[in-house]
Amino acid sequence: MERIKQALEKARADRMQAGGPVMPLAARGAPSPVDEIHYSQTRAIAVPYETLREQRIVAADSARPFADSYKILRTQVLQRMTENGWKSLAITSAGPSEGKTLTAINLGIGLANEVTHTVLLVDADLRAPAVHRHFGLEPQPGLSEYLTENVPLTDLLINPAGIARFVVLPGGRPLANSAEMLNSPRMTRLVEELESRYRSRIILFDLPPVLESADTLSFSPQVDAALLVVEEGKTTVDDAQRAIELLRKTRLIGTVLNKARKLTVEATETANLSDRLFDTLEHSRRLNRAFKALRGMKNSLRGWWRRVRGRGS
Numbered sequence: 001m002e003r004i005k006q007a008l009e010k011a012r013a014d015r016m017q018a019g020g021p022v023m024p025l026a027a028r029g030a031p032s033p034v035d036e037i038h039y040s041q042t043r044a045i046a047v048p049y050e051t052l053r054e055q056r057i058v059a060a061d062s063a064r065p066f067a068d069s070y071k072i073l074r075t076q077v078l079q080r081m082t083e084n085g086w087k088s089l090a091i092t093s094a095g096p097s098e099g100k101t102l103t104a105i106n107l108g109i110g111l112a113n114e115v116t117h118t119v120l121l122v123d124a125d126l127r128a129p130a131v132h133r134h135f136g137l138e139p140q141p142g143l144s145e146y147l148t149e150n151v152p153l154t155d156l157l158i159n160p161a162g163i164a165r166f167v168v169l170p171g172g173r174p175l176a177n178s179a180e181m182l183n184s185p186r187m188t189r190l191v192e193e194l195e196s197r198y199r200s201r202i203i204l205f206d207l208p209p210v211l212e213s214a215d216t217l218s219f220s221p222q223v224d225a226a227l228l229v230v231e232e233g234k235t236t237v238d239d240a241q242r243a244i245e246l247l248r249k250t251r252l253i254g255t256v257l258n259k260a261r262k263l264t265v266e267a268t269e270t271a272n273l274s275d276r277l278f279d280t281l282e283h284s285r286r287l288n289r290a291f292k293a294l295r296g297m298k299n300s301l302r303g304w305w306r307r308v309r310g311r312g313s
């Protein structure tokens with residue numbers, strides 16, 4: 001366990017050194033009040049309450065058991081981002097289906113519920129855009145059309161109706177050359193532009209898994225910080241470590257332990273940002289050690305049995 005904690009600490013120290021001092025929030029971009037987010041320029045799309053509920057999107061019902069976990073996550077993320085003057089945050093994980101998109105959406109809505117902040121969620125998983133699906137929508141033109149066809153942003157942004165201060169830039173048409181597109185000068189300009197346009201806007205990027213493609217690796221250094229989602233019982237210690245190691249050029253703001261099992265009615269519906277990641281990783285390390293010990297025991301029993309049989313014959 002100590003190994004992972006140390007790796008994380010070291011990665012953090014290296015990043016701080018590499019990144020140098022960070023400008024305070026107030027010093028970046030032209031000051032402009034939150035009210036300047038013009039929803040008239042953004043298409044509002046109705047999303048049925050039932051869809052939000054089925055998809056576990058907190059906006060549907062803030063009384064659900066996991067809503068508090070997202071509020072804790074929101075508060076911790078907001079504190080760190082405000083303290084450091086960070087505006088953009090990437091959400092990623094080691095492997096697929098570990099809960100990046102759901103975390104990004106629920107964190108985004110949580111941040112938007114803070115009346116001082118508006119949130120733009122960018123679906124930057126350009127190989128397999130999925131944010132629209134979580135809102136029960138058909139694929140929408142989005143980031144890939146912006147990058148490849150120069151479609152203006154104002155034609156692409158959507159606001160799930162009823163969720164105030166929360167705007168989505170969908171992924172758009174899936175792209176095979178997504179890593180190159182995410183690293184293109186147009187994408188770099190977009191990130192800069194989004195960060196400087198509104199003082200109190202937070203931009204979240206829903207990214208693909210770190211270990212599956214070059215996309216996250218090449219893009220994440222462009223954002224202020226990243227959040228690593230870890231799925232309890234699925235993400236292995238080795239994969240988490242490899243992901244942390246690969247993300248060494250990005251500031252890791254923290255980890256989310258997703259799908260943590262609790263003895264509640266909705267047992268799998270929790271999401272915690274916590275040191276419990278370390279408990280989980282320690283737990284799986286212990287299990288690995290136990291399996292190794294069992295294998296060792298089995299081998300020595302086999303050897304003993306062979307010797308006994310050898311003597312008998």
Ligand SMILES: Nc1ncnc2c1ncn2[C@@H]1O[C@H](COP(=O)(O)OP(=O)(O)O)[C@@H](O)[C@H]1O
Pocket residue numbers: 055056093095096097098099100101102103130258259260268269270271
């Ligand atoms: N905490 C959670 N509890 C229950 N289901 C979850 C949780 N997090 C994610 N899921 C479900 O797991 C699936 C994969 O989640 P998703 O966010 O799309 O993963 P990723 O973006 O990492 O591929 C989705 O069906 C999602 O609804």
Ligand SMILES: [Mg+2]
Pocket residue numbers: 100101102125130206
């Ligand atoms: Mg996803």
